[in-house]
Amino acid sequence: MSDPREPIIRFDHASFGFPGLIALKDISLAIYEGEFIGIIGPNGSGKTTLCRAVLGLLAPVEGHLHIFDCACDELRCHHRAKIGYLPQKGVVDRNFPVTVLETVMMGRYGALGLFKRPGRKDRDIAQQALAQVGMDSHKDHSLGQLSGGQQQRVFIARALAQQPKVLILDEPTTGLDITAQHNVIELVQQLHDELKLTILLITHDINMIRSRVDRLVLLKTRLFAAAPPAEVLKPEILHQVYGKDLVITEKDLVIVEDYHHHH
Amino acid sequence: MLDLLAYDFMQRSLLAAAMVGGLCSVIGVFVVLRGLAFVGAGTSHAAFAGVTLGYLMGWPPLLLAIVFGLATVWITGWVEERGRMKLDVSIGILYTTTMALGILFIGLMKSYNAEVYGYLFGSVLSVTPEELSVIGALTVLVLGLLLLFSKELYFIAFDQEMAEASGVPARQIFFLLLTLVALTVVVSLKTVGAILVFAMILIPASTAYQLTHSLATLTLYSATIGIFTSITGVLISAFWDVPSGPAIVLLATTIFFIAVFFSPKRERRIRLVHSH
Numbered sequence: 001m002s003d004p005r006e007p008i009i010r011f012d013h014a015s016f017g018f019p020g021l022i023a024l025k026d027i028s029l030a031i032y033e034g035e036f037i038g039i040i041g042p043n044g045s046g047k048t049t050l051c052r053a054v055l056g057l058l059a060p061v062e063g064h065l066h067i068f069d070c071a072c073d074e075l076r077c078h079h080r081a082k083i084g085y086l087p088q089k090g091v092v093d094r095n096f097p098v099t100v101l102e103t104v105m106m107g108r109y110g111a112l113g114l115f116k117r118p119g120r121k122d123r124d125i126a127q128q129a130l131a132q133v134g135m136d137s138h139k140d141h142s143l144g145q146l147s148g149g150q151q152q153r154v155f156i157a158r159a160l161a162q163q164p165k166v167l168i169l170d171e172p173t174t175g176l177d178i179t180a181q182h183n184v185i186e187l188v189q190q191l192h193d194e195l196k197l198t199i200l201l202i203t204h205d206i207n208m209i210r211s212r213v214d215r216l217v218l219l220k221t222r223l224f225a226a227a228p229p230a231e232v233l234k235p236e237i238l239h240q241v242y243g244k245d246l247v248i249t250e251k252d253l254v255i256v257e258d259y260h261h262h263h
Numbered sequence: 264m265l266d267l268l269a270y271d272f273m274q275r276s277l278l279a280a281a282m283v284g285g286l287c288s289v290i291g292v293f294v295v296l297r298g299l300a301f302v303g304a305g306t307s308h309a310a311f312a313g314v315t316l317g318y319l320m321g322w323p324p325l326l327l328a329i330v331f332g333l334a335t336v337w338i339t340g341w342v343e344e345r346g347r348m349k350l351d352v353s354i355g356i357l358y359t360t361t362m363a364l365g366i367l368f369i370g371l372m373k374s375y376n377a378e379v380y381g382y383l384f385g386s387v388l389s390v391t392p393e394e395l396s397v398i399g400a401l402t403v404l405v406l407g408l409l410l411l412f413s414k415e416l417y418f419i420a421f422d423q424e425m426a427e428a429s430g431v432p433a434r435q436i437f438f439l440l441l442t443l444v445a446l447t448v449v450v451s452l453k454t455v456g457a458i459l460v461f462a463m464i465l466i467p468a469s470t471a472y473q474l475t476h477s478l479a480t481l482t483l484y485s486a487t488i489g490i491f492t493s494i495t496g497v498l499i500s501a502f503w504d505v506p507s508g509p510a511i512v513l514l515a516t517t518i519f520f521i522a523v524f525f526s527p528k529r530e531r532r533i534r535l536v537h538s539h
Binding site: 079142 | 296411412414415417418421422424425426427428429430431432472475476477479481
């Protein structure tokens with residue numbers, strides 16, 4: 001069934017990587033405005049590659065990728081500023097000498113363009129973004145003094161300060177305790193509901209997101225599924241990707257080493 | 264002391280030291296935060312090779328220093344961007360190669376040239392009015408560009424990929440930073456010398472890093488420390504008749520260790536250890 005809406009991100013038989021080392025092959029996928037997409041798959045399945053492509057950091061070696069109606073290798077700086085990004089934990093030096101407000105202000109730099117200095121308006125947008133993630137009272141704190149969960153909130157605020165249409169989060173709950181994980185996912189859900197953002201969320205924690213996302217994208221070098229969670233989380237589909245039998249219970253998802261023996 | 268300050272050469276020296284100290288310490292903030300410390304060392308030795316070739320061939324030494332310095336940083340940046348080699352490996356190779364060229368060019372000179380050694384070890388007290396003009400012009404140029412692109416430079420120092428993803432032309436800004444490092448090294452050659460310029464880029468920024476959690480304050484502290492140590496180092500050099508380069512660098516190093524000892528970050532680390 002074709003969707004009458006125009007997608008804001010469209011992969012058309014796109015492959016990414018280098019000759020002889022293809023990270024993602026023959027991806028055809030349309031993402032629509034306001035969708036909440038969960039991207040799942042085993043380690044090395046191409047999840048981060050998919051997101052880097054949407055960020056305009058990787059051009060397809062075959063096929064096409066269009067973002068906001070632009071070919072991704074023609075993505076201009078002002079287009080990129082419409083995509084907020086929370087990188088994987090560990091990519092950024094969390095002890096960098098920077099305050100919380102300075103970190104969030106960086107979200108304004110792309111949209112401002114060269115030669116322009118951030119003004120009062122940009123400061124207000126950054127403070128509003130901090131308020132949206134509940135960190136406005138920490139604006140003068142050092143980033144390194146915050147807990148892992150608080151730092152993730154600040155980085156989400158940095159992405160929000162871009163006033164993005166699309167928000168990409170690469171494993172935002174990794175390394176956080178259970179409460180902080182839950183709080184971060186709750187925050188993402190809230191931002192999706194209130195700001196109508198298109199969200200691409202990479203995660204290994206299927207349970208945490210399966211009741212929240214509109215669609216799950218299941219990757220393992222190829223695209224195995226892109227459908228509502230109930231259609232993707234079927235043992236026969238998951239077995240193809242994870243190489244293990246997965247049992248889905250009413251409330252939980254359990255990896256069973258030997259499914260047949262289990263029965 | 265005041266008598267000494269009345270001499271033209273002393274006034275030129277202090278002005279040159281203040282400009283070089285301020286410039287090195289400001290660009291040092293970006294070098295330290297972006298993890299380019301070794302690039303500073305490699306560039307200074309490459310620039311020295313350019314100076315020696317200039318004296319050997321009778322060409323303008325500072326112009327060749329700029330050519331050698333820029334070639335080194337651009338090759339290093341290009342290699343890192345392509346992911347072909349780690350940055351420290353490529354700069355290590357260029358560092359030693361250009362130093363070998365410098366020694367070769369000195370060996371090919373028919374007579375001993377004291378001016379060449381001035382560029383190696385620094386001789387701020389012998390800065391000429393013409394050299395002061397070149398230092399002044401390059402200082403204004405580099406500081407102006409640093410100020411103009413400061414927000415982008417801070418962002419790429421924090422995370423270059425995130426900056427690029429946010430719409431900042433991060434690649435171009437990275438090459439601009441490398442270019443400014445090379446120009447800074449050339450500006451500083453005559454004052455602190457090829458061997459010690461690296462310390463002037465690294466030490467004030469590393470000292471300031473111990474004292475603050477804010478980017479803006481870090482830059483301000485670094486510039487203050489850089490200018491103070493350079494001027495004081497020249498005065499020490501003049502009064503006690505010791506070489507200026509080592510006087511500046513050893514003073515900066517002393518302040519660095521004092522900052523490490525009294526660093527609020529250190530106190531916090533100690534508290535964290537005791538609380539566990």
